[in-house]
Amino acid sequence: MQPGLPRFFVTTRHSRTDAAPRRPTYRHGDLRRALLDAGVALAREGGPSAVVLREATRRAGVAPNAAYRHFAGHQALFDAVRAHALGALAQAIEREWAKALKVREPAARARAMVRAVGTGYLGFAQAETGLFRAAFVFGEHDVQVPPDPARAAAMGLNPFELLGAALDALVAAGALPADRRPGAEYLAWSAVHGMALLMIDGPLRGASAAQRRALGERLLRMVENGL
Amino acid sequence: MQPGLPRFFVTTRHSRTDAAPRRPTYRHGDLRRALLDAGVALAREGGPSAVVLREATRRAGVAPNAAYRHFAGHQALFDAVRAHALGALAQAIEREWAKALKVREPAARARAMVRAVGTGYLGFAQAETGLFRAAFVFGEHDVQVPPDPARAAAMGLNPFELLGAALDALVAAGALPADRRPGAEYLAWSAVHGMALLMIDGPLRGASAAQRRALGERLLRMVENGL
DNA sequence: TGTACATCAGTGAACGCGCGTTCACTGATGTAC
DNA sequence: TGTACATCAGTGAACGCGCGTTCACTGATGTAC
Numbered sequence: 001m002q003p004g005l006p007r008f009f010v011t012t013r014h015s016r017t018d019a020a021p022r023r024p025t026y027r028h029g030d031l032r033r034a035l036l037d038a039g040v041a042l043a044r045e046g047g048p049s050a051v052v053l054r055e056a057t058r059r060a061g062v063a064p065n066a067a068y069r070h071f072a073g074h075q076a077l078f079d080a081v082r083a084h085a086l087g088a089l090a091q092a093i094e095r096e097w098a099k100a101l102k103v104r105e106p107a108a109r110a111r112a113m114v115r116a117v118g119t120g121y122l123g124f125a126q127a128e129t130g131l132f133r134a135a136f137v138f139g140e141h142d143v144q145v146p147p148d149p150a151r152a153a154a155m156g157l158n159p160f161e162l163l164g165a166a167l168d169a170l171v172a173a174g175a176l177p178a179d180r181r182p183g184a185e186y187l188a189w190s191a192v193h194g195m196a197l198l199m200i201d202g203p204l205r206g207a208s209a210a211q212r213r214a215l216g217e218r219l220l221r222m223v224e225n226g227l
Numbered sequence: 228m229q230p231g232l233p234r235f236f237v238t239t240r241h242s243r244t245d246a247a248p249r250r251p252t253y254r255h256g257d258l259r260r261a262l263l264d265a266g267v268a269l270a271r272e273g274g275p276s277a278v279v280l281r282e283a284t285r286r287a288g289v290a291p292n293a294a295y296r297h298f299a300g301h302q303a304l305f306d307a308v309r310a311h312a313l314g315a316l317a318q319a320i321e322r323e324w325a326k327a328l329k330v331r332e333p334a335a336r337a338r339a340m341v342r343a344v345g346t347g348y349l350g351f352a353q354a355e356t357g358l359f360r361a362a363f364v365f366g367e368h369d370v371q372v373p374p375d376p377a378r379a380a381a382m383g384l385n386p387f388e389l390l391g392a393a394l395d396a397l398v399a400a401g402a403l404p405a406d407r408r409p410g411a412e413y414l415a416w417s418a419v420h421g422m423a424l425l426m427i428d429g430p431l432r433g434a435s436a437a438q439r440r441a442l443g444e445r446l447l448r449m450v451e452n453g454l
Numbered sequence: 455t456g457t458a459c460a461t462c463a464g465t466g467a468a469c470g471c472g473c474g475t476t477c478a479c480t481g482a483t484g485t486a487c
Numbered sequence: 488t489g490t491a492c493a494t495c496a497g498t499g500a501a502c503g504c505g506c507g508t509t510c511a512c513t514g515a516t517g518t519a520c
Binding site for chain 2: 136160183186187189190191192193194195196197198202203204215218219221222223224225226227
């Protein structure tokens with residue numbers, strides 16, 4: 001903005017070609033998406049409490065109340081962000097899962113599947129701490145990623161279901177007594193979830209990446225042997 | 228307060244004998260303690276975010292700024308609450324610990340000690356959810372209960388040290404290979420911490436007390452066998 | 455034992471902040487004629 | 488192809504809320520004489 005130049009030119013004449021927040025058109029185009037993206041970015045940067053409706057509208061370059069055209073309120077925006085975070089976690093786990101499926105020998109493959117879920121979980125918690133935290137704001141809503149038929153058909157299962165499938169494979173391969181199977185998800189999940197938190201902001205926060213990887217490995221071995 | 232009675236009498240003449248929030252004396256007596264107690268009560272009821280300085284002063288029947296005579300600010304009050312919560316957790320664990328020490332056979336006793344730490348931890352998380360949450364707000368401050376010589380001499384060790392001592396006993400009794408000892412605290416802690424959270428506001432929230440106890444038992448067995 | 459005085463714990467009023475949310479509006483877009 | 492109009496996405500201004508914190512003060516208490 002050149003000093004001395006009448007404001008008129010800047011705000012009016014140039015407004016359409018500015019790279020600034022000023023949109024070229026009155027309408028936004030895809031504000032719902034922009035708000036969700038902003039919300040996800042906020043969660044990524046600062047965890048669940050950073051998901052602030054007004055800040056999301058600010059980032060979208062829009063008035064605060066514009067959000068109410070696309071979300072019933074703050075809670076609805078947050079829910080959408082949380083669903084996105086859960087999906088991202090699921091994808092991280094599925095990437096590891098795909099590798100495990102390549103293992104030939106059934107028992108080894110079953111163990112690899114269990115480890116894959118744990119590795120994906122721990123990796124996501126560390127790589128996307130804010131999203132991970134946002135994903136696990138329980139309380140009023142359900143934890144479970146709701147069974148989404150389209151998604152299940154297209155790609156696979158949600159994280160909890162993947163863990164269950166891995167444990168089933170373990171039983172089928174004879175690596176886990178069938179009578180220990182029921183409820184085993186919760187034992188495995190506990191161990192991995194707890195370590196994720198200790199690494200995120202607990203005493204393992206300061207550990208090096210190598211130390212963390214080694215500890216994760218040991219934890220997963222402990223779960224395998226202990227189940 | 229009798230209707231029709233001049234306000235004068237109530238606020239002035241009767242103020243000293245009122246059971247109401249109005250103190251009998253201008254000074255409070257032990258406001259620091261009252262604020263801390265209120266803060267702890269708030270944490271107990273609503274977790275860390277419920278520890279609000281103004282509400283603590285309200286409960287102590289005092290002006291908001293009066294808190295600044297005893298705490299540098301909100302953070303200082305919260306830190307005091309958190310320290311209290313950590314102490315309460317330690318006591319819960321020590322109660323279980325004391326029972327375990329009665330076991331005669333060394334290996335069985337060592338296992339009982341490990342289980343005691345886990346049981347105390349899980350029990351506290353469920354009985355005092357708000358305090359448990361407040362205790363585990365990491366972030367800027369250290370996790371560890373600072374080594375308090377007076378306390379260590381008087382009663383014992385902090386939770387983390389108790390866990391370490393139990394694992395040492397396990398090694399001494401030949402129930403755990405010495406080369407698996409280093410870092411084992413983090414594996415055990417992960418499992419128990421994770422389950423505590425799943426029970427607090429995760430998928431195990433809805434489980435009955437009996438189910439929870441059974442799952443806790445299984446988890447601790449898993450840790451014992453898996454280490 | 456009584457009086458003057460310093461201390462400092464609590465008061466009362468006000469601040470700025472950012473939040474979520476509501477109101478009446480405006481003007482770009484798509485549709486019907 | 489042009490014009491009238493309904494729709495509804497975004498605007499601008501304001502709300503009440505509770506928070507942490509600061510200011511200049513007041514008056515009960517303990518101490519020195």
